[in-house]
Amino acid sequence: MVVLLDPAAAYADTLYERNDTSYFITHPAHPSIIDASSDLSREDPDWFGGQGREEQDIVCALHQGPDENYERGEALARDIYAPVRRAHELTTEQMILLEPALVEMVLGSCLYAVREAYDHVVEQGVPEQAARDFLFGHFRVELGIVFGFTDFPFSDGAQEIIEETKGDIFASNWKDQVFSEDKLDEIVAEVA
Incomplete structure (x- = not known):
């Protein structure tokens, strides 16, 4: 084996x-x-x-x-x-959907975007430790809400902001592109 x-x-x-x-x-x-x-x-x-x-x-x-x-x-x-x-x-095909697709292509990319946003607010004058504490505390809360670990939702205002901003950050067909068989074949061939 x-x-x-x-x-x-x-x-x-x-x-x-x-x-x-x-x-x-x-x-x-x-x-x-x-x-x-x-x-x-x-x-x-x-x-x-x-x-x-x-x-x-x-x-x-x-x-x-x-x-x-x-x-x-x-x-x-x-x-x-x-x-x-x-x-x-x-x-094997399900494992490819997890890695590289879900955790590297999607999660890794999103986390780099979060890091860029974090660096941007620090450059705008927010003290770095305040930005880090605030962001990391919200990771926990927002992961809990989005994945249903808690029974409380985002506030109405927060939910409205999220829905409006998703279109600015993500192309409407991003999942069709990232999880397409052609894209996975291309990425996996490069890795292999």
């Missing part, structure tokens, strides 16, 4: 064809910023998991091989990324 961290080579069909080899893909979800157990304020936070300090979830796919090899691969992945809370069985 060959264990891969990234689904790109499998998705791009660049792995060696061998009937005697199983290809198992696994990747950590990393410790969640939402979970109460995650403590990013300590001196040495567990950013990536697998250090035995914070539970994390993992995703796994048996790309090639007999079905019974999935259990072997997941058991190995649980050891590698321990402590593991949940292991999600996916297909």
Whole structure:
């Protein structure tokens, strides 16, 4: 069994064809910023998991091989990324939708935009620590609202501002572009 961290080579069909080899893909979800157990304020936070300090979830796919090899691969992945809370069985194609599409293409790009906006307000005279404290506190609240971890909504004014501003930041068809098979094929071929 060959264990891969990234689904790109499998998705791009660049792995060696061998009937005697199983290809198992696994990747950590990393410790969640939402979970109460995650403590990013300590001196040495567990950013990536697998250090035995914070539970994390993992995703796994048996790309090639007999079905019974999935259990072997997941058991190995649980050891590698321990402590593991949940292991999600996916297909290679579903893993590509998560990485690179969801977390690198979308989340990474959005976070760089947030960083640029943060730098901009600091350049406009907001003290950097005030901007950081305000922004990071709102990450928690707004993640809670947007993903339904809390039962309170944005205020009417905030919701109106969000709806009006989304059109200034995102093209109306951005999902069709980012998640298109052609775009994913192009990005994954570059990575592979």
